[in-house]
Amino acid sequence: MRSDGDNEAGESVTIYDVAAEAGVAASTVSRTFSRPGRVSYSTAEKVRAAAERIGYRTEAVARASAAGGSATKTLGLVVADIANPVFIEMVRGAEYAASQAGLTVVFSNARENGKREYEALNRALPTVDGLLLAGSRLPDTTIRTVAKQKAMVVMNREVRGVASVVIDQREGARTAAEHLASHGARSIAYLSGPERSWADGMRWTGVRDAAAALGIEARRLGPFLPTMTGGQRAAETWLGSRTDGVIAYNDLMALSFMQTVQIRGLEVPDDVGIVGFDDLLASRLTRPQLSTVVGPLERMGATAAAHVMAIANGAQATTDRPVVMPARLIARGSSEPQP
Template sequence: MPATIRDVAARAGVSAATVSRAFTRPEKVDGATRQRVLALAEQLGYEPSSAARSLKTGRTGALGIMVPDLSNPFFPDVVRGMQHRARDHGYPVLLADSGEDPAAELALVRTLARNVDALVLCSPRMPDAELAEAALLRPLVLVNRTTPVTSPDLLPSVTIDNVGGVQQAVRHLRALGHRRVGFVSGTATSRSAQDRLQAFTGSTLTEGMEGVVIGSYQPTVEGGAAAADDALLAGVSAVVVYNDVMAAGLMGRLTRLGVVVPDRLSIVGFDDIALAALLTPALTTVHIPLERAGAVAVDRVHAYLTGSGGEDDEPAPLPTELVVRASTAAVRVPPNR
């Protein structure tokens, strides 16, 4: 039978009210007494009810996390980093999936906000005005999304070096002799898709290459497959794809068409999810420290909630690194234009 508050009080020689205050109002309890109560509580395996604690303090002790699509392998890795770090800090986690629907996100945030002390929004698709509204509900940190520099209320964020990652991919393809390359983009509502597209356009121009925007597609396997015919018709010898999931769909469709990768078309993905190394051929991609991004976000929330101080030592944005595998090679067959 689990220990009760009365068990702890009896062992500590104090009232049950004092035990309660040791957890919920520590400033009201003598330091030595509080330490004795907490030590005995740990020894007896006593944990105060989170519901009761919430009623007394107005705080739930929980964090809310929202992601656009848990079926996308990018997000479980980020969430894993968040959960592990939240456990280290003693926070339970509530998780919501918006199903890649920007119109549903603010309603989900409102629901989460009633049950948590702070929010982490991972790659939210909602407009900036709605983000500002969400920030009024609870303290929040963004992952893989920023607010405009011109915004009067910049929100704390953990960002990825999308520009550096795309630059590495483009330089790699140029070194292999590719001069006309394409970009398969995600949806226009994705800020990271916009960032990577812009970086691609700038990088190909800087490298003296011809950059071709193949189009915008859903960030799914099906979206990548839908881009395959367009990529072939574009007359490019290589493509950079918005994410690895889309790259997998693109490669699958090309295989069914009898197009050999990388002999006919070199492909570079982005994210370096676990699937990337298992594809045939293994996917060249840009590595993102996904779990680290999630952990840093929770650290920033914790720092705010506890008043424990300023920014962490993590670089902003988090670095990316090109991982070269078998899906890219020197130009072998000139593409038909």
């Protein structure tokens, strides 16, 4: 089937042009846009980049919306807690992808409150074309119920039966544990975050698996609030039973943890190596700088928005497995001695 879109020069651009530009089959291009999740992350990124270069995708999506696939030209985005900087990048990516297709994003902040999140979803249902959930704390059953009523994609959490886009949290945490072990850590504490956080569970699994494979001790502390206050309380708990290394649920906790133990007279990383998650700007402003694990958060938001728009326009959602994006460790002074 031939699918056309016009580039800026007014020339007709087809999926065959995109395929040639990306070096893939036309069927792969078709699946990238019509069957979200059926193409690997790296291949989908190659196709989207090629489509953008030759002016295909944005115009094609906008044309589909103009044809009646989108009724309100609005997406609803509910965030677990906008005070957590990690969500800002997701919001930025989703808003950009939506605006490129002529849609507006309506934003709601749940403030780590399940009831508030559920109420926000119910208000949004009749007024938007699709829903994005960022770090949702709602039960899986509730999310599945809402997804049956409206096109939906969940970010930063895997929900069986619902289209999801996630970062490989387990692999990221495993890499962090291996990194600490390579610098002499024989015991690692994981400072856990919200109990209903999918990412928290995956990170602990990664730490635990790495420790078992390496023959070192892994200990889970918490849960704690994913905030500076939570990090301080985690440090106070940890000081009663210290470990060689610490992996925190996020950078906010890790930064506060590091500040607290330094005030108590400990040297980082000599007395304890520390790794966080998310690569906040503040992580590069401390002494020592904070090691961290990060994924392409802005791209996650853009990918999730592209998927929910495709689903709203009639594409079949892929719900049997999430789109998984890579995580990488950024090693800095908090986890390895500097020359």
